[in-house]
Amino acid sequence: MTRHLLKLLWNRRSANALVGLEVLVAFLVLFAVLAAAAHYWDYYRRPLGFDPTDVWAVEIEAGTDMAEPSALNPAVARFLPELRSMEPVVDAAATIWAPYRQAGWTTTWSVGERSSDVRLFNGSDTLDRVLGMELLRGRWFGPEDDGSGRTPMVVNEAFVDALVDDGDGLGQVIVDEDRNPLPGGGEELVRRERVIVGVVEEFRPKGELQKPEPSAILRPRLEGELSNDDYLSALLLKMRPGTPATIEQTVNDRLLSMAPEFSFRLQPLEAARTEYLQRLTPLLVPALIAAFLLLMVALGLTGVLWQAVTQRIRELGLRRAKGATLARIRRQILAETLLLTLAATTLGGLLVLQLPFTGWFPQLRPAVLIPALVLATAVTALLTSLAALYPSWLATRVEPAEALRWE
Amino acid sequence: MIRLEHVQKTYRTDRIETVALTDIDLDVEKGAFLSIMGPSGCGKSTLLNLMGLLDRPSEGTVRLDGEAVASWEDKRLARLRNQRIGFIFQSFHLIPDLQVVDNVEIPLLYRSSSAGERRRTALAAIERVGLGSRAHHFPSQLSGGQQQRVAVARAIVGRPDLLLADEPTGNLDSHMGDEIMDLLEELNQEHGTAVVMVTHDERLAGRTQRTVRLFDGRQVA
Numbered sequence: 001m002t003r004h005l006l007k008l009l010w011n012r013r014s015a016n017a018l019v020g021l022e023v024l025v026a027f028l029v030l031f032a033v034l035a036a037a038a039h040y041w042d043y044y045r046r047p048l049g050f051d052p053t054d055v056w057a058v059e060i061e062a063g064t065d066m067a068e069p070s071a072l073n074p075a076v077a078r079f080l081p082e083l084r085s086m087e088p089v090v091d092a093a094a095t096i097w098a099p100y101r102q103a104g105w106t107t108t109w110s111v112g113e114r115s116s117d118v119r120l121f122n123g124s125d126t127l128d129r130v131l132g133m134e135l136l137r138g139r140w141f142g143p144e145d146d147g148s149g150r151t152p153m154v155v156n157e158a159f160v161d162a163l164v165d166d167g168d169g170l171g172q173v174i175v176d177e178d179r180n181p182l183p184g185g186g187e188e189l190v191r192r193e194r195v196i197v198g199v200v201e202e203f204r205p206k207g208e209l210q211k212p213e214p215s216a217i218l219r220p221r222l223e224g225e226l227s228n229d230d231y232l233s234a235l236l237l238k239m240r241p242g243t244p245a246t247i248e249q250t251v252n253d254r255l256l257s258m259a260p261e262f263s264f265r266l267q268p269l270e271a272a273r274t275e276y277l278q279r280l281t282p283l284l285v286p287a288l289i290a291a292f293l294l295l296m297v298a299l300g301l302t303g304v305l306w307q308a309v310t311q312r313i314r315e316l317g318l319r320r321a322k323g324a325t326l327a328r329i330r331r332q333i334l335a336e337t338l339l340l341t342l343a344a345t346t347l348g349g350l351l352v353l354q355l356p357f358t359g360w361f362p363q364l365r366p367a368v369l370i371p372a373l374v375l376a377t378a379v380t381a382l383l384t385s386l387a388a389l390y391p392s393w394l395a396t397r398v399e400p401a402e403a404l405r406w407e
Numbered sequence: 408m409i410r411l412e413h414v415q416k417t418y419r420t421d422r423i424e425t426v427a428l429t430d431i432d433l434d435v436e437k438g439a440f441l442s443i444m445g446p447s448g449c450g451k452s453t454l455l456n457l458m459g460l461l462d463r464p465s466e467g468t469v470r471l472d473g474e475a476v477a478s479w480e481d482k483r484l485a486r487l488r489n490q491r492i493g494f495i496f497q498s499f500h501l502i503p504d505l506q507v508v509d510n511v512e513i514p515l516l517y518r519s520s521s522a523g524e525r526r527r528t529a530l531a532a533i534e535r536v537g538l539g540s541r542a543h544h545f546p547s548q549l550s551g552g553q554q555q556r557v558a559v560a561r562a563i564v565g566r567p568d569l570l571l572a573d574e575p576t577g578n579l580d581s582h583m584g585d586e587i588m589d590l591l592e593e594l595n596q597e598h599g600t601a602v603v604m605v606t607h608d609e610r611l612a613g614r615t616q617r618t619v620r621l622f623d624g625r626q627v628a
Binding site: 001003004007008011012314315318319321322323324325326327328399400401402404 | 453456459461462463481482485486488489490494496500502504505509512513514516517518522561565
């Protein structure tokens with residue numbers, strides 16, 4: 001019977017082309033929607049590298065700008081022990097930006113033949129304790145790194161994969177040279193050396209949908225000779241569980257009493273996370289448009305299949321006259337639809353498998369492409385099967401004699 | 408073999424009720440050769456459809472081997488249509504996208520037989536109607552007479568007990584009509600297949616054992 005159906009489908013290829021095209025469009029739309037969903041889901045399910053529970057962020061501003069390190073960092077050095085002494089603060093750290101703040105600092109580093117974009121983040125000695133960060137190997141930086149001449153840093157695994165030739169990355173020195181113009185003309189060569197002291201699995205401070213990429217957390221200097229590499233703008237406070245919101249005023253008052261030249265804005269990281277996820281709400285608009293588009297495709301598919309089956313009611317009547325049961329006719333319509341779906345999705349699959357080679361869609365990594373391809377094929381098959389149900393019911397609701405007279 | 412008792416068929420739409428057949432009593436025995444005659448619209452094809460289990464009567468009983476078929480489920484009716492009844496239609500009802508051999512094979516698709524066996528049986532039936540050289544042609548490449556012979560081959564491929572032919576020569580010239588008639592006679596006489604044929608042609612009806620005449624849905628002879 002399969003051979004018979006294949007022959008029938010092939011001999012009707014021009015008539016089936018319209019249905020096949022409709023199925024192909026449905027498949028491609030589905031693939032696009034599912035690939036976008038898989039892309040974001042893949043990011044969302046990956047580890048953040050930190051735990052925002054019971055952590056409050058204190059953003060520090062001098063006017064409307066970030067305070068210069070020379071002005072802020074010595075104050076931070078005074079804030080941290082003071083805050084740690086407060087009840088219910090468990091621990092405190094300073095960072096370049098509060099997590100979930102959509103700010104970034106990216107540079108390109110090279111080691112030998114290797115080169116990679118790296119996302120940089122400044123964090124003080126106790127950041128790991130405040131954010132519950134777990135080291136895979138090595139140690140967090142601390143006072144033992146004072147005076148080493150190299151900036152200690154903790155990097156993520158992606159950093160090691162991108163820039164370290166072999167070994168676990170610990171002790172790897174990254175040399176970075178910049179030519180800065182001098183006020184009186186000429187250039188000054190600035191050479192910085194950074195060394196990896198620890199490795200974490202991941203660190204994505206911008207939130208669940210931040211692209212996983214090579215990242216480094218650098219130890220800023222709080223006192224002494226400070227440069228643009230030492231920027232800080234936020235404090236993070238690990239609070240005891242159940243700390244009431246009234247703590248905001250207490251902390252704010254304490255900080256203002258120590259440094260009235262700055263302003264402070266407190267917010268629990270969990271609230272920042274909620275706000276961050278709410279900012280993603282506009283993503284629902286394209287999702288709704290995609291759902292509407294899919295509905296249109298499903299209705300179009302039902303219409304095209306309905307038309308295709310209606311044109312064949314006499315043939316189906318003949319088959320019943322020759323011994324086909326109602327169930328067999330329905331199975332035949334379903335099988336033909338699925339064979340057509342298989343042909344269209346195979347073509348669609350071959351098309352989308354070419355996309356990564358174009359280089360236009362870097363998001364189509366295997367973790368996105370394969371689930372999206374499998375799901376789009378399965379959903380298209382389900383969609384076409386559902387769309388074939390009504391025409392198959394229509395084709396079998398009449399007696400064979402009536403079907404044979406069908407106009 | 409098949410018996411119709413007080414059969415009535417009424418077609419109903421929202422506004423109109425059309426009585427196609429009234430109080431038909433008919434008995435077709437094994438090996439019989441019947442013709443059904445009557446003016447257009449008198450219910451000949453409806454009668455044939457009821458005998459072929461393609462439709463259900465509004466009233467009365469259709470019996471096959473003495474058993475009323477009214478309560479039979481679709482699966483049993485389909486099996487009977489497949490194994491015991493062969494149908495030849497005036498308009499052939501060939502599937503244009505399938506070759507002759509594939510068209511003839513259709514009844515065998517609904518039986519448990521291997522692809523090779525199906526193919527051999529279909530080719531034998533095609534040989535039987537004299538179209539061996541046309542087995543791999545499409546219906547559109549054949550003349551009307553050849554197409555009707557394909558329809559005959561498809562009707563006999565499953566070796567039915569009862570062959571129902573609805574104006575099998577209606578779309579053919581007299582020469583081709585005679586060829587089809589010869590074929591039906593041969594099946595009836597050599598294999599004992601009962602044949603019920605609807606025709607407008609008195610000459611062809613004269614070649615059958617008995618003629619049933621209908622007028623306005625009633626059996627008048």
